[in-house]
Amino acid sequence: MTKIGLEIHCQLTKLESKLFCSCKADYRGFEPNTNICPVCMGIPGSLPLLNKSAVEKATLIAMALDCKTPNRIAFFRKNYFYPDLPKNFQITQLNAYGNTSIGWEGKISVENKEIKIRRIQLEEDPGRLIYEGATEKTKLTLVDYNRAGTPLVEIVTEPDFETPHQVREFLNILSDLLENLNVSDPGLEGAMRADANVSIEGGSKVEIKNIGSFHDLEKAVHFEITRQQSLAERKIEIIQETRHWDDGRKITVSARTKEEEAEYRYHLEADIPWVRIDDNTKNQLQLHMPESISSKKERYVSKYGITSQVADILSSDRYFSELFEKANNETNAKDIANMITTDIMGLLDTREKREISKLEGDHISDLVEYIKSNKITRASAKLALDEVIKNGKPLSQIIEDLDLGHVSDEATLSDIITEVLNEEAKAVEDAKQNPDIVNFLVGKVMQKTHGKADPELTLALLKKNLAIK
Ligand SMILES: [Zn+2]
Numbered sequence: 001m002t003k004i005g006l007e008i009h010c011q012l013t014k015l016e017s018k019l020f021c022s023c024k025a026d027y028r029g030f031e032p033n034t035n036i037c038p039v040c041m042g043i044p045g046s047l048p049l050l051n052k053s054a055v056e057k058a059t060l061i062a063m064a065l066d067c068k069t070p071n072r073i074a075f076f077r078k079n080y081f082y083p084d085l086p087k088n089f090q091i092t093q094l095n096a097y098g099n100t101s102i103g104w105e106g107k108i109s110v111e112n113k114e115i116k117i118r119r120i121q122l123e124e125d126p127g128r129l130i131y132e133g134a135t136e137k138t139k140l141t142l143v144d145y146n147r148a149g150t151p152l153v154e155i156v157t158e159p160d161f162e163t164p165h166q167v168r169e170f171l172n173i174l175s176d177l178l179e180n181l182n183v184s185d186p187g188l189e190g191a192m193r194a195d196a197n198v199s200i201e202g203g204s205k206v207e208i209k210n211i212g213s214f215h216d217l218e219k220a221v222h223f224e225i226t227r228q229q230s231l232a233e234r235k236i237e238i239i240q241e242t243r244h245w246d247d248g249r250k251i252t253v254s255a256r257t258k259e260e261e262a263e264y265r266y267h268l269e270a271d272i273p274w275v276r277i278d279d280n281t282k283n284q285l286q287l288h289m290p291e292s293i294s295s296k297k298e299r300y301v302s303k304y305g306i307t308s309q310v311a312d313i314l315s316s317d318r319y320f321s322e323l324f325e326k327a328n329n330e331t332n333a334k335d336i337a338n339m340i341t342t343d344i345m346g347l348l349d350t351r352e353k354r355e356i357s358k359l360e361g362d363h364i365s366d367l368v369e370y371i372k373s374n375k376i377t378r379a380s381a382k383l384a385l386d387e388v389i390k391n392g393k394p395l396s397q398i399i400e401d402l403d404l405g406h407v408s409d410e411a412t413l414s415d416i417i418t419e420v421l422n423e424e425a426k427a428v429e430d431a432k433q434n435p436d437i438v439n440f441l442v443g444k445v446m447q448k449t450h451g452k453a454d455p456e457l458t459l460a461l462l463k464k465n466l467a468i469k
Helices: 052-064 164-180 214-233 279-287 293-304 308-315 318-327 330-347 351-356 361-372 378-391 395-401 410-423 425-433 437-448 455-466
Strands: 003-011 076-079 089-092 103-110 113-124 128-131 141-144 151-157 192-199 206-209 241-246 251-257
Touching (some): 003 164, 052 151, 113 164, 164 293, 293 330, 308 330, 330 361, 361 395, 378 395, 410 455, 437 455
Antiparallel strands (some): 003 151, 003 192, 103 113, 113 151, 128 141, 241 251
């Protein structure tokens, strides 16, 4: 049987500061080596000060993943030398003296299969190495320490996955969950990374590192299963090793074997005292935990009668479910949900677009109301949405500015219809035999009015003109 386990690293991007100093947790957008201080650079004599919010946010994740949580946490030093780690050790967690990491023994359900979480720990992210040119031929490596000390949560699963597809589904669910908890923005570059370990029946465990995206992770796992199966078929031993994902060639390549694996000489970090997390703190966190995606979905279906499919899309996205909650005025909930999932999600399909969007909940509820009371057509509604997103003006004003109101004046509409009937002589003939052709003529009237003609009145007038029922 194929066994796949994951190690996911997730930055707590919603925090203000790093894990042990007051430098910015969101290091993006800084000039290299400007978001640093003696603490995150590991200058001798500097002392780390633990970020309380990081402990709370990490604990929230542990709770949301049904983990057991400790009454006190401890930190350890993991010693190794690498240029991106200025201290020569990483402050992390280890369950050496009982369970003192953020959480353990959790679970999450993926495609009706339970995936067990072995452990969750809080640690610091190292800096970043930037290679000039292709990695293997590079003559110059640059180091940027802006990321060093960023709060990182490591989530380790049991090897419970059986297929690459389950891995991908799990990561989608986990990334929605982290976003919903408001602890991380998994869409940011490098905010969520994962390593995988893969073994097939009778073979040793192989770790795959260096995978750039979730999409590649699925491919890397798939490649590794195929590689191992092909070795097994040829009776070649599968050795325990670490392999890197080669993004260019889309294959895994051997990086180091077990014998060469580093000895980290873990020991307690004496500069950070053990931290108590009492029941009161845990209760408070539980109390303020955002509603889970599944219960949100259930509420949308049972309370508002939104279809399960639409509720699923809406509830799993924090931004759009918040927009829905703001726009929602119970009577039109279903139409509002549909408008968000069919029109608005397409218009605001990137983070950048959402960040500058001026669209508010009121705009959406007003727009749905306008459509329902026949003041604006669906086609015009789309134009109005485009405009609202750009400038955020009240809907009534946008409709006036863009002249999007219905053409429901009978005389005006009759003139346009006469024009269309003159131009479409053939369709007029056909319509007398086949009443479906009338819809084609309605379409022509819509074209001439830029989608503003009142559809019911247009149809009625056309039928009257053609003397059909
Ligand atoms: Zn710092």
